[in-house]
Amino acid sequence: MTVSLLPVTRDNVRAVCELRLAEGQEHLVAPAAYTVAEGNYEPDAVLHAIHLDDVVVGVLLVEVETGVPYLVRFMVDASYQGRGVGRQAVELLVEELRGQGWVSVETTFVPGDGSAEGFWRRCGFRDTGRTRYGEPVYVRDLTGEVAEPVPPSPG
Ligand SMILES: CC(C)(COP(=O)(O)OP(=O)(O)OC[C@H]1O[C@@H](n2cnc3c(N)ncnc32)[C@H](O)[C@@H]1OP(=O)(O)O)[C@@H](O)C(=O)NCCC(=O)NCCS
Incomplete structure (x- = not known):
């Protein structure tokens, strides 16, 4: 089974x-x-x-408003979640953005119940300490080779 972005x-x-x-998940x-x-x-x-x-099986949207690509939307259909597609x-x-010369990508998520925080951490994103419209901003560095997944935070 091959995942592709089209x-x-x-x-x-x-x-x-x-x-x-x-x-x-509708609030996410x-x-x-x-x-x-x-x-x-x-x-x-x-x-x-x-x-x-x-x-x-999913859709994503990246905006480039502030000079850093911002992954504003990311979802995998309920029937296909939990299979490594995300x-x-x-x-x-990441490969596409790196190929375009970007050095990082940011995302935000709705914290709390069902939050995707653990997913972003598993994908090598880390907390910037900043917020955007009240949501935590996480960043993934694109200059390294392969991201080392960070274990989910306790709780
Ligand atoms: C979050 C979402 C994109 C993840 O996609 P997915 O295809 O289900 O995720 P994967 O199967 O690729 O999971 C990769 C890893 O992240 C973990 N993970 C996935 N969703 C997680 C979550 N909500 N919380 C904690 N960990 C999560 C998986 O357990 C897996 O861990 P592993 O490294 O131990 O194998 C998907 O569940 C989704 O669309 N959720 C609803 C919408 C949403 O929250 N979107 C994000 C908006 S910021």
């Missing part, structure tokens, strides 16, 4: 918009259809469908 096109846009979160990330819409109006945004072979998609994005 453009959102007329062929896969419906499948992207129909991506679903698990019950109780905006609906996929919003991500598709916003990605089309954000200057310099990178909008990718996450494919597992030929099935659309981690592989992050690595593909």
